[in-house]
Amino acid sequence: MSFTQAIIENVLKLAEEKGAKKVSKVVVELGDLLLINPEQLGFCFQVLSCGTIAEGATLEIKFVKPHIECPICGKHHSYPVAICECGGIVKVEGGKDIIIKRVEMEV
Amino acid sequence: MHRIEVDAEIDILDIDKRLAAENRDFLKKHGITAINIMGATGSGKTLLIEKTADTLIDKVKIGAILGDVIGKADYERVVRRRVKAEIINTGKECHLDAHMIHHAIEKFDDVDLLFMENVGNLICPVDFDLGEDYRVVMVSVTEGDDVIEKHPEIFRLADVIIINKVALAHAVEANVNKMIEDARNLNAIAKIIRMDLKKNIGFNEWLEWLEEALSRSK
Numbered sequence: 001m002s003f004t005q006a007i008i009e010n011v012l013k014l015a016e017e018k019g020a021k022k023v024s025k026v027v028v029e030l031g032d033l034l035l036i037n038p039e040q041l042g043f044c045f046q047v048l049s050c051g052t053i054a055e056g057a058t059l060e061i062k063f064v065k066p067h068i069e070c071p072i073c074g075k076h077h078s079y080p081v082a083i084c085e086c087g088g089i090v091k092v093e094g095g096k097d098i099i100i101k102r103v104e105m106e107v
Numbered sequence: 108m109h110r111i112e113v114d115a116e117i118d119i120l121d122i123d124k125r126l127a128a129e130n131r132d133f134l135k136k137h138g139i140t141a142i143n144i145m146g147a148t149g150s151g152k153t154l155l156i157e158k159t160a161d162t163l164i165d166k167v168k169i170g171a172i173l174g175d176v177i178g179k180a181d182y183e184r185v186v187r188r189r190v191k192a193e194i195i196n197t198g199k200e201c202h203l204d205a206h207m208i209h210h211a212i213e214k215f216d217d218v219d220l221l222f223m224e225n226v227g228n229l230i231c232p233v234d235f236d237l238g239e240d241y242r243v244v245m246v247s248v249t250e251g252d253d254v255i256e257k258h259p260e261i262f263r264l265a266d267v268i269i270i271n272k273v274a275l276a277h278a279v280e281a282n283v284n285k286m287i288e289d290a291r292n293l294n295a296i297a298k299i300i301r302m303d304l305k306k307n308i309g310f311n312e313w314l315e316w317l318e319e320a321l322s323r324s325k
Contacts, residue, residue, distance in 0.1 A: 002200065006119045014115060021108060035230050035260060080263055082295040089295045092263070096234070098119040106108045 003036060003098060004044035011054055011103055020105035023054040027102040029062050033080070033095035038063075066095025123235060126205035130238025133212055134221070139170075140324040141221045143203075143237050145261060146245035147254075148227030151271040153181045154304050155245065155313070156222050160188035162314060163220075167321065170218035172211050174203040174226045181224065191218060201231035208237045220321060229258040241320060247272040248281035255289040262293045267300065267316060274303040 007028060015023050026045075030036060038061045045059045068077040072088030080092045118124075134141045144152045153173075160169050170191045173181045182194040193211045195203060203225050215221050223239060225232040229246075244265040246254050249272055255262055262268055268290045276283050283301060290299050298316055302309030 002204075003119060006122075010115075010117045010119065014113060014117070018111065018113060020111075024110065033260060035233050080259070080293075082263070082291065082293050096120075100115040100117040100119065103113045103115055105111055105113065107111055 001044050001048075004041055004048055007045065007098070007100060008048050008052070008054060010100055011057075012052055014100075014103055015053060015105050018105060018107055020053065020107050022106040023057045023103060024106060025058045025060060025102075025104035026054070026100065027060045027062065029064050029097070029099040029101050031095040031097045032063050032065050033092075034098065036098070062101070064095060064097070067093045120234075123205050126209045127236040127238040130205055130208050130212055131240075133216075134238060134240070137216045138324055139215065139218055139221050140241075140321050141223060141237075141239045142241045142243055142320075143223045143225060143232075143239035144243045144245060145225045145229070145232045145265075146227065146269075147229055147247075147250055150227070150245045150247045150250065151269075151302075151304050152224050152227070152245050153184055155269070155271075156185050156190065156224065157188050158304055158310060159222075159314070159317065160185065160190045163317075164189050167220050168218045169220045169222070170215040171222040171224060172203070172208060172215075173224045174207070176201070176226060191215065197226055201226050201228055202235050203232065203237055204235045205237050219324075220317075229254070229261050233261045233264065240324065241266040243267040243269065245269045245271055246286070248276045248283060248286070249279050251279075252276075252281040252283070252285050253289075255286050255293070259293050262290055262297070265294060265297045267298045267313075268294065269300045269302050269309070269313070271302045271304060273301050273308060274306045 049055050070084035070088040070090050073086040146152050171185050174195045179194050185192050195207050242265050270286050300309045300312050
């Protein structure tokens, strides 16, 4: 819920800066390794936007995969394993951010 | 009225990241080793702080920030051990965050070792950097020997993984070796300790790790 609150606060601030009357769509990138349930995020967005100019706006969530690569053999892994088949310690980068990418609004 | 699209690129975790960095600067400035202890309710987090205090309190000044949804039971337990403590009741939040720690941290400028005992669960605390030096995750065999494989992310990011209550493993039919293997499959470098705090198993190994960590902060 605190994440959704932060999303809405930032969206409303941006909308105010642009002089918007209504927010129609918010596009958010969500890191795949975050333990955030996207359905809950969507539900909280609906509830917390009530009574604001973002009420009824669509929340579009795009998932961002982390980059998981063995620095020894260069193999890319699809999920975070600790040790590669070659014995190398796998490096995991990204997949932990929430970014508001785009906001559509009526001005 | 017409429709516009605004490219935003706003990082929602930016404030958390900044506050965690400020906490880290504060801790570094005062030579404090900070440990974020995570684990389910009843896994042994508070007992670990109590026993550590019993052993080290005469030579190491210890502080503890205790996160709980409600109540002050943990606070009262550690204060009896001469630990300088502060309680954070998180209310409806299931984790500590850098902002809560930021408010509480200033009174701990004179400690050598600061425990941040997180709210008891293996999910919500994962995404929040508090500014700690080390992440310790504690599980007990009574949670089932599949508890580690079911919660990969918290173990992937841990510096120390403690498997507690191993003396009860037989009674609850938990396979401790499987738990260790699961932990190693998720995390190649974490220190893994088999422990039973009530039977004094693995506690010295913990103290050795802790004393090394303390000497690194000096």
